[in-house]
Every structure is written in C-alpha cells, then in structure tokens.
Amino acid sequence: MANMRVLMEVGSDGVAVITFCNPPVNALAPSLIAGLKEKYKCAMKRDDVKAIVLTGEGGKFSGGFDISVFQNLHITGDISLLPDVSVDLLINTIEDAKKPSVAAIQGLALGGGLELAMGCHARVASPKTQLGLPELTLGVIPGFGGTQRLPRLVGMPTAVEMLLSSKSILSEDGKKLGLIDAVVSSEELLKVSRLWALDIAERRRPWITSLRRTDKLGSLSEVRGILKVARQQARQTAPNMPQHQACLDVIEEGVVSGGYSGVLKETEVSNELVLSSTARGLVHVFFAQRATSKVPRVTDVGLKPRQTKNVAVIGGGLMGSGIATALLLSNISVFLMEINSEYLQQGVKKIEVNLQSLLTRGKLTQDKAEKALSILKGVLDYSEFKHVDMVIEMDTRRKLFDECFSILQAVIENISLKQSIFSELEKACPPHCILATNTSTIDLNIVGEKTSSQDRIVGAHFFSSPILKDGDAGAGNGVHQVRQPKPREEKGSQRDPRSKSDICELGLAEENLKIAGGGRSMDWCLLGSVAEMVDLGRATGGVVAAVTGTGYVGAGDDGGATGFLLFSQQKKGKEGIGKSGERRDGGKPNGIGPAHVMPLLEIVQTRKTSAQVILDLITVGKTLKKVPVVVGNCTGFAVNRTFFPYMQGAHLLANLGVDVFRIDRVISTFGMPMGPFQLQDLSGYGIALATGKEFATAFLDRTFVSPLIDLLVKSGRSGKNNGKGFYIYEKGSKPKPDASVLPIIEESRGLINIMPGGKPVSVSDQEILEMILFPVVNEACRVMDEGVVVRASDLDIASVLGMSFPSYR
Numbered sequence: 001m002a003n004m005r006v007l008m009e010v011g012s013d014g015v016a017v018i019t020f021c022n023p024p025v026n027a028l029a030p031s032l033i034a035g036l037k038e039k040y041k042c043a044m045k046r047d048d049v050k051a052i053v054l055t056g057e058g059g060k061f062s063g064g065f066d067i068s069v070f071q072n073l074h075i076t077g078d079i080s081l082l083p084d085v086s087v088d089l090l091i092n093t094i095e096d097a098k099k100p101s102v103a104a105i106q107g108l109a110l111g112g113g114l115e116l117a118m119g120c121h122a123r124v125a126s127p128k129t130q131l132g133l134p135e136l137t138l139g140v141i142p143g144f145g146g147t148q149r150l151p152r153l154v155g156m157p158t159a160v161e162m163l164l165s166s167k168s169i170l171s172e173d174g175k176k177l178g179l180i181d182a183v184v185s186s187e188e189l190l191k192v193s194r195l196w197a198l199d200i201a202e203r204r205r206p207w208i209t210s211l212r213r214t215d216k217l218g219s220l221s222e223v224r225g226i227l228k229v230a231r232q233q234a235r236q237t238a239p240n241m242p243q244h245q246a247c248l249d250v251i252e253e254g255v256v257s258g259g260y261s262g263v264l265k266e267t268e269v270s271n272e273l274v275l276s277s278t279a280r281g282l283v284h285v286f287f288a289q290r291a292t293s294k295v296p297r298v299t300d301v302g303l304k305p306r307q308t309k310n311v312a313v314i315g316g317g318l319m320g321s322g323i324a325t326a327l328l329l330s331n332i333s334v335f336l337m338e339i340n341s342e343y344l345q346q347g348v349k350k351i352e353v354n355l356q357s358l359l360t361r362g363k364l365t366q367d368k369a370e371k372a373l374s375i376l377k378g379v380l381d382y383s384e385f386k387h388v389d390m391v392i393e394m395d396t397r398r399k400l401f402d403e404c405f406s407i408l409q410a411v412i413e414n415i416s417l418k419q420s421i422f423s424e425l426e427k428a429c430p431p432h433c434i435l436a437t438n439t440s441t442i443d444l445n446i447v448g449e450k451t452s453s454q455d456r457i458v459g460a461h462f463f464s465s466p467i468l469k470d471g472d473a474g475a476g477n478g479v480h481q482v483r484q485p486k487p488r489e490e491k492g493s494q495r496d497p498r499s500k501s502d503i504c505e506l507g508l509a510e511e512n513l514k515i516a517g518g519g520r521s522m523d524w525c526l527l528g529s530v531a532e533m534v535d536l537g538r539a540t541g542g543v544v545a546a547v548t549g550t551g552y553v554g555a556g557d558d559g560g561a562t563g564f565l566l567f568s569q570q571k572k573g574k575e576g577i578g579k580s581g582e583r584r585d586g587g588k589p590n591g592i593g594p595a596h597v598m599p600l601l602e603i604v605q606t607r608k609t610s611a612q613v614i615l616d617l618i619t620v621g622k623t624l625k626k627v628p629v630v631v632g633n634c635t636g637f638a639v640n641r642t643f644f645p646y647m648q649g650a651h652l653l654a655n656l657g658v659d660v661f662r663i664d665r666v667i668s669t670f671g672m673p674m675g676p677f678q679l680q681d682l683s684g685y686g687i688a689l690a691t692g693k694e695f696a697t698a699f700l701d702r703t704f705v706s707p708l709i710d711l712l713v714k715s716g717r718s719g720k721n722n723g724k725g726f727y728i729y730e731k732g733s734k735p736k737p738d739a740s741v742l743p744i745i746e747e748s749r750g751l752i753n754i755m756p757g758g759k760p761v762s763v764s765d766q767e768i769l770e771m772i773l774f775p776v777v778n779e780a781c782r783v784m785d786e787g788v789v790v791r792a793s794d795l796d797i798a799s800v801l802g803m804s805f806p807s808y809r
C-alpha cells in the first residue's frame with residue numbers, strides 16, 4: 001500500500017508518461033485505478049499534452065486487477081467494492097479520449113493488465129513479455145472488456161483459445177497475432193512508445209479503438225460455428241465450470257449486438273460470477289497456494305537457503321526415477337543408487353524413457369536431454385555419497401509389497417531396513433547433507449531413531465498419482481480388531497448396547513443441529529432413527545449441541561430408519577476446510593502423472609528437524625517446480641492421513657449394498673479424476689492392504705474393515721496390474737466395469753453382514769458423496785487440531801495438488 005502510486009511526467013515532446021506502481025506485480029487496486037483516472041483527467045486538461053504513454057514500474061506492466069478485492073468481496077458480499085473500470089476508465093477516459101494512449105508493456109500484462117493495454121490505441125512491448133487473460137482460472141471472466149477487445153484484435157479462434165485455456169502468449173507471438181503493434185528492447189520501450197503516441201496523435205499512424213473494430217471478427221455464422229464447438233469442448237473439459245459457458249455467451253453478445261453491449265453484458269455477468277462458489281473456491285486457492293511458502297520459524301527468521309548441487313536418490317523405481325528426472329531437468333546432479341545392477345539399469349532406463357517422452361512431446365530439446373543424462377550417475381554403494389548435499393530415500397516398502405505379500409513381515413522389515421539405511425547414510429554423507437525419505441506413512445522419529453542426526457532428517461513426500469497412490473487406507477486387512485458397523489435392529493427392539501466410548505460423534509441431518517458426544521471418536525456406526533440417535537447421544541453422555549457445520553444421517557427409504565453417523569462438530573473459524581457437502585461448480589481435475597509431473601511436495605518435519613533443512617528442501621521443491629507444503633509428522637502425514645477415511649467410506653457403502661460403479665460415478669461427477677474403486681485398481685491392492693493396516697493401527701477407533709480387497713486378491717485380481725479389478729483393463733480402451741466382480745462384492749457383504757435387514761440401503765447420490773467426504777472433513781479437522789499443518793489452507797492446497805481434489809470445491 002505504501003508503495004502504491006501513479007505518477008505523470010510530461011516531456012518536451014508533448015507526451016505524458018503515466019506510470020503506475022504497486023509492487024510486486026502492479027496489481028490494479030481500486031486506489032490505483034482512481035489514481036489513473038485522476039492523472040488522465042489532468043493529462044486531458046493540459047494543453048502541453050498531446051498523447052499519453054501508459055506503463056508499469058519495476059519491469060512489469062500489470063498482473064491484473066487486485067485479486068484481494070475479490071477476496072474481500074467474498075467476505076463482505078459487497079459488490080460495490082468493484083470499481084467501474086470497464087466503461088468509466090477504459091471506454092470513457094482512455095479509449096474515447098481526445099488524446100491517444102499507447103501502452104508500453106514489459107514483463108507481463110495479465111488479466112486486467114492486458115485489458116488496460118487493449119483499451120489503449122496501440123501496444124508496444126519488450127521481448128518475451130507474457131500476455132494473457134487468466135481470469136477463468138479464478139472462476140470469473142475478464143471484466144475490463146477483455147472478452148470484447150481480444151477477439152477484435154486477434155480474431156475469434158485465437159481469442160477463444162486464449163480465454164478458455166487461460167494460457168498466456170509471448171509478445172513476439174502477440175505481434176504476429178496483432179495484439180502487439182511493435183516489439184522493441186526494454187531500453188527502447190519508452191522512447192518507441194512515445195514516438196508511436198505522437199504518430200497517432202498527429203495522424204501518421206491510424207488511431208484505432210479496439211472495441212469498434214470488426215475486421216477480424218468474421219461473419220456471424222462463422223462466429224457461431226466457432227462458439228458452438230468451443231461450448232461443446234468446454235462442457236467436456238470443464239463440466240462443472242459456469243464461467244466457461246458464460247464467457248462464450250458474453251463474446252457472442254458482443255458480436256451480435258456490438259462491442260459496447262458486449263462490455264455491458266460482460267460487467268453484468270462478471271459481477272454475478274465473482275460471487276459464485278466457483279470463484280470463492282478458486283480465489284481461495286490462488287492465495288492459499290502462495291501462503292504455503294510462508295512457514296513460521298522457517299521463512300521468517302532471516303535464514304538463507306543453501307545451494308543443493310548434488311542429490312543421491314536411493315531407489316530407481318517409478319517414484320525414484322521420476323524424482324531423479326525432475327532433479328536432472330533442474331540441473332541438479334543425481335547419483336541414482338540401487339541394490340543390484342539389474343535394478344540400477346532399469347532405473348536409468350526409466351529416466352531415459354521419461355526424458356524421451358518429454359522430447360517426443362516437444363517439451364525438451366535434445367541438448368537439454370543430453371545435458372540431463374550427463375549429470376546422472378548410477379551407483380551400487382555409498383562411496384559417492386560424500387559429495388552429496390541431499391539424499392532422498394524411496395519408500396522401500398513398495399518393492400517389498402510387490403514381491404512379498406506378507407504385510408506384517410513387510411512392515412517390520414521395512415522399519416528396521418529404513419533405520420539401518422539412515423545409520424549408514426549418516427556415516428556416508430557429509431555433515432551438512434539433508435537426509436530425506438519419501439516414505440508415505442512411516443514415523444520419521446522412528447526412521448531416525450538409530451542416528452544422532454535427527455535435525456537433518458526430513459520427509460520429502462512426492463506424489464505420483466491423484467489420490468493415495470502410495471498410501472491409501474484401502475479396506476484394511478482384518479489383522480486388527482476394529483469396530484464394525486452392526487446390523488440395524490428392528491424398530492422397537494432393544495438398542496445395541498454401546499458404551500460411551502463407542503459413540504462420540506453423531507451428526508443429524510436436521511438443519512443446524514448436531515449431536516456431539518464426548519470421549520473417543522467414531523465416525524460411523526449403524527443405528528436407528530434420528531430420534532433414537534438423539535436418545536443414544538443423551539444416554540451415552542453425548543452433548544447435544546447446535547452448531548453451524550454440516551451433519552449427516554443417511555436416511556433409508558424406510559422412513560429414516562438407517563443412520564450413518566458420520567460427522568463431528570464442524571469447527572468454526574477454520575478457513576477452507578468446512579462446508580462439506582456444499583456444491584461448488586467449476587474446475588478441471590489435475591492430471592495424473594509420475595513424480596516428476598505431480599505438483600505437490602509434502603515436506604514432513606519432526607520436532608527435531610532444523611529450520612535450515614526445511615528451508616533448503618522448500619527451495620529444492622520450488623526449483624523442481626513443485627508446490628512445497630510443510631507438514632508435521634504423523635501416520636500418513638497431512639494428505640494421506642486426511643484422506644484415509646475416503647476409501648473406507650466407499651467400502652462401507654459397497655458393503656451396505658450400494659453399487660460400486662455408481663459410487664465411482666458420483667465421485668467423478670463431483671470432480672475427482674476417478675472414483676475410489678477405480679483408483680484402488682490403479683494404485684494396487686498390495687498398497688491398499690498394507691497401508692490400510694498402518695492406518696488401522698494408528699486410528700483404530702475410526703477404522704472400518706472390509707474383507708472385499710482380500711477377497712479380490714484371493715480371486716486372482718490385482719486391479720490394473722493384471723487387467724482385472726473392479727474394472728477390466730484392456731490395452732487401448734477405457735476401463736470397463738466388470739460384472740464378474742459383483743459376486744465377490746456379494747460375498748463380502750455376506751461376510752460382513754451390515755445391510756439392514758439383509759437388504760441394500762437406499763441412498764441418494766448426495767448421500768453417497770457425503771458418506772465418503774464428510775469423514776475426510778472430520779479427519780482434516782483432527783489434522784488441524786493436532787497442528788499437522790501450519791494453516792487450514794495448506795491442507796486445501798495439499799488436497800488439490802496431491803489428491804486432485806477439485807480446486808473449485
């Protein structure tokens with residue numbers, strides 16, 4: 001705020017240079033916009049001003065309208081916070097002025113920044129300037145005339161593509177497209193812009209107002225054809241996104257009724273969209289993502305990150321080779337270690353394949369691929385480790401699980417194996433070297449127990465698939481005694497005699513009423529009617545409390561007799577986590593990809609990990625273009641811990657008689673990339689069983705165990721691995737629901753016997769969603785209560801980037 005200003009300097013040539021400044025990206029805050037208007041008024045009045053050059057200070061034109069205003073708007077609901085820029089500033093003050101304006105653009109002109117430039121009569125840019133209208137990623141549409149001026153400057157197909165993809169282009173391409181009039185060096189930018197402004201004022205160059213142009217629009221039928229295709233595509237790529245269709249509607253209005261009408265319609269629609277739940281979600285995500293790099297006592301204590309030049313990666317499987325690829329592409333030398341030369345060769349091969357795939361897709365040049373391979377060295381022992389700044393140890397369990405299915409043995413072996421690896425690393429690596437592990441669940445304190453280097457032991461948890469790839473709770477394996485839902489008793493019969501400790505969280509569907517009990521918690525159990533639940537809550541000492549959060553009772557069609565008690569009291573004042581069940585539209589799920597593609601890096605700290613080590617890992621994470629989120633040490637850490645009930649909810653429903661393919665459909669319609677059963681097929685049943693056991697051990701009081709995965713394994717299914725799981729996987733075709741899995745599901749239902757009266761429960765799609773996601777919200781609250789995340793919004797980002805949870809929700 002202190003540095004926000006708009007300056008005007010009038011030269012002897014008669015050009016007024018208006019410079020705006022609001023570091024770091026010259027966001028167009030309302031007071032800056034007011035300042036611009038005031039300077040323009042002044043320039044118009046002064047006789048010595050013939051023309052105007054508009055520019056941003058500090059090497060950047062503008063990152064767009066100040067998004068924090070949207071944030072305030074979401075809190076207050078006060079739409080008057082939005083200044084009238086489109087008509088008042090851009091049309092009346094700049095575009096229709098008696099003196100011409102030229103935008104001198106450097107660095108970036110995004111969103112409202114580019115729209116401001118498009119309102120000028122010409123645009124001169126420095127090389128490699130980023131130009132784009134990314135508003136749709138915030139759940140809104142451009143609101144300063146961008147939907148109207150962009151098609152008029154670059155033509156309809158390019159404009160539609162730029163708007164819907166939110167991708168920016170460089171000034172060189174902008175010049176070819178007609179968005180930019182001249183590209184000149186940064187040094188010459190102001191000089192050339194002044195000349196252009198004078199040339200326009202003195203009619204040596206055409207005085208063009210973009211909004212009145214029609215020469216690039218094409219005929220109405222051509223435009224309608226383009227918009228029709230775009231609408232169809234947007235329905236597929238952004239099925240829950242209102243802003244995409246709205247943007248196309250507004251473009252059409254401008255073509256049918258003229259640019260000015262289009263601008264008015266744009267303002268009306270963008271004012272509606274900005275209040276939508278999609279915009280609320282996406283604006284939250286914008287700031288939440290940036291907040292993750294602010295870690296108390298790490299990034300605010302004056303520490304400087306150390307350089308990481310050499311990294312050892314232990315394990316060349318899918319994950320290890322993916323991480324190694326990412327490091328190599330960031331110019332960090334890698335020692336890839338494996339236990340024998342066969343595995344090592346396979347690991348190196350995987351890296352080569354990763355690079356080749358990038359080459360083929362044009363994302364990498366041959367030179368860069370060769371450079372990356374030249375700084376890779378495969379090793380079979382620790383002798384080179386004296387040179388490394390960081391070691392990343394892969395989760396060796398994965399191999400153990402693949403090879404032997406004895407879960408208990410695998411876990412025990414794994415812990416002692418890990419401990420001995422870290423003792424050896426302590427000796428082999430220099431004292432400054434960071435000792436990181438990619439474990440997805442194992443307690444880091446135990447990992448480092450046999451060393452005296454606990455301050456440099458840290459978790460570097462990369463994610464390789466959208467959800468729980470390396471640590472889902474699955475259905476458990478039945479080793480541990482867990483509480484299971486019991487069959488519902490007939491009405492009027494004696495209630496299931498549960499103890500106080502059995503029941504603690506009771507949620508009611510009745511608006512704003514929640515029953516919360518004390519003692520140990522349990523996320524679900526089968527009970528009777530709502531009234532009976534209330535009685536039970538009271539009888540067991542539960543506290544009846546009215547709270548504002550969501551609660552849930554899945555009522556069967558027998559008059560609400562079946563209750564799934566899912567929810568704890570929603571904690572007030574916890575940003576971003578709550579409001580489950582609220583429908584939000586918009587957004588496209590993240591893609592699935594290997595470790596060097598997935599964006600989240602969970603940095604797991606123990607109480608002993610030093611701030612310097614965390615800072616260094618954050619820095620490496622950012623170098624790898626990941627979003628690092630610092631979390632605490634607990635089973636599953638933040639993301640897998642929060643989502644462990646996700647699979648359990650799905651399995652509970654399946655065992656209650658709900659069709660697994662319907663469950664998958666409901667969840668993918670909600671916006672997850674795939675449903676829980678397809679995901680389980682993809683991640684493999686070994687992982688599901690093993691990590692399920694870990695979660696059952698840690699969170700016995702809220703674990704539901706289903707025999708289903710065990711039965712699938714016994715019947716020779718292992719999901720995508722052998723092409724047979726809940727779905728059939730055939731090369732070249734989409735996974736197809738496998739009807740032959742249904743008898744196995746029936747067998748599971750028979751064994752667990754929780755269907756009320758032996759009949760499948762009847763649930764709505766919304767109830768399915770809530771059964772699966774509400775326990776996740778509960779767990780998120782626990783994760784926050786235990787301080788596993790620095791702030792609630794970190795968990796939102798981790799869920800979006802690590803689990804592909806739809807950001808717009």
Ligand SMILES: C[C@H](O)CC(=O)SCCNC(=O)CCNC(=O)[C@H](O)C(C)(C)COP(=O)(O)OP(=O)(O)OC[C@H]1O[C@@H](n2cnc3c(N)ncnc32)[C@H](O)[C@@H]1OP(=O)(O)O
Pocket residue numbers: 024025027028063064065066067068108110111112113115134135138141142143144146287290291
């Ligand atoms: C009506 C209009 O049509 C509506 C609009 O214009 S909406 C805005 C459209 N513009 C955008 O979406 C661009 C958003 N910004 C970005 O994509 C990126 O910040 C950027 C490419 C400009 C710069 O990226 P990068 O250099 O990595 O810096 P980044 O960390 O993202 O941002 C630096 C700071 O500027 C802030 N910032 C960036 N753009 C901002 C904006 N438009 N408004 C408010 N703050 C913004 C960030 O929050 C961050 O603040 P912090 O340091 O306190 O965390």
